Amino acid sequence: MRTQSWVYMLATLALVSLSQPAWAGPTTEKLAAEKVPLDEQGFVNAVSKLKRSEIIALLGEPARAEDVKLKDSGRVVASIWHYHNINKDEQGAFYPTTELDIIDDQVSVIVFLNNDGSDNSQGQTYEVQPYEGQPSVQ
DSSP: OHHHHHHHHHHHHHHHHHHSOTTOOOOHHHHHHTTOOOBHHHHHHHHTTOBHHHHHHHHOSOSEEEEEEOTTTOOEEEEEEEEESOOBOTTSOBOSEEEEEEETTEEEEEEEESSSSSOTTSEEEEEOOOOOSOOOOO
16 A cells, blocks of 8 residues: 555656656746736836745746855845846846845845846846835735
């Protein structure tokens, strides 16, 4: 009986893995379905009010993440997240990378980069004010 459960679980995991590759980020269609604006200002207004967990629910896991942790507790106090090809500039071209800088579970800076994220010297940066209240995904 136990062997049958393991086989069933592995088969299910294989099917799920094939249907949605782990490396796949959010698609334009998914963002449109979730009503996430693709333009800079609309995206900033929508995402700046969200917590970490809400961003992941909306956009999925970031393509790249760097965390700053406290030595004593290991608690994550800041993160830099990169998503690829999810936002458009004023001419309608996709930015290769969107960077979210998160401090204490709140987005503090959003950067739209014209590269893969390894060089952040070029791009459009938005600093956002902390959101007071209970943010929610609309």
